[in-house]
Amino acid sequence: MAVAHVVTVVGVTTAALLLRGDASAASAAALAVVVSTLASVTRTLVVRASDAGSDALTGLANRRGFDEALGEHVRRADVPLSAALLDLDHFKLINDTDGHEAGDRLLRRVAGSWRQALPGSALLARHGGDEFALLLPGLDGSEALALVRRLCSLVPDVGVSAGVAQRCPQDTAAQLMRRADLALYRVKADGRGAAALHADDPPEAAASR
Structure with missing residues (x-):
């Protein structure tokens, strides 16, 4: 999934910048917020995809x-x-x-x-x-x-x-x-x-x- 890939890339980039000392604490915090937000979106999309074929009332397939x-x-x-x-x-x-x-x-x-x-x-x-x-x-x-x-x-x-x-x-x-x-x-x-x-x-x- 594209969003999951973005989450991974941003997370790895943040860690690399911190190790090199190229990112301020504020920038790192901002990137952490982005990572958290994208992760939340990813979870929501996964749940919606799994529910797309189900009927909410009966629990059967729709x-x-x-x-x-x-x-x-x-x-x-x-x-x-x-x-x-x-x-x-x-x-x-x-x-x-x-x-x-x-x-x-x-x-x-x-x-x-x-x-x-x-x-x-x-x-x-x-x-x-x-x-x-x-x-x-x-x-x-x-x-x-x-x-x-x-x-x-x-x-x-x-x-x-x-x-x-x-x-x-x-x-x-x-x-x-x-x-x-x-x-x-x-x-x-x-x-x-x-x-x-x-x-x-x-x-x-x-x-x-």
């Missing part, structure tokens, strides 16, 4: 973090890959009737329940609002659908609609997520509260959880 991981996995053709989109049904009604704090508590509870039940290779993200995205390397469509249904069963008091898709040969990240989104749309059109595999993915097309 959409940016999910998209980055998805792009990496899609390029790997040697293992199966599935993805899912999960929506909390009628979440807006919860916010409107019970308040946003209640909605936030629900999001954290659901995120915590699902995160604990997932294999280590999976990535769960808050995609935005009440929508979660799930990346499942190593699972085909049927296995992913079974896992998503199991997640839904962990929060029986919460309505969940989910769409699942399996990567097809030559799929881009956008195409994979588009099929998951289409499966989710069909679930919602059929009455919500279910999980479905995209119709073009083998072997199950749809079923309730």
Whole structure:
């Protein structure tokens, strides 16, 4: 990082000047302030960079973090890959009737329940609002659908609609997520509260959880 390099250079220069007797105490103090300030900026930038892919409310990955991981996995053709989109049904009604704090508590509870039940290779993200995205390397469509249904069963008091898709040969990240989104749309059109595999993915097309 450029700022870190500047911090190092200024620090080394200050020490060298003091050893040679070419810098007054005031100059050394001024340089020390510069070093301290730049170090603080560096720490802030590092923290921000590490937080850029995380959702502050749930502690899950955010959409940016999910998209980055998805792009990496899609390029790997040697293992199966599935993805899912999960929506909390009628979440807006919860916010409107019970308040946003209640909605936030629900999001954290659901995120915590699902995160604990997932294999280590999976990535769960808050995609935005009440929508979660799930990346499942190593699972085909049927296995992913079974896992998503199991997640839904962990929060029986919460309505969940989910769409699942399996990567097809030559799929881009956008195409994979588009099929998951289409499966989710069909679930919602059929009455919500279910999980479905995209119709073009083998072997199950749809079923309730």
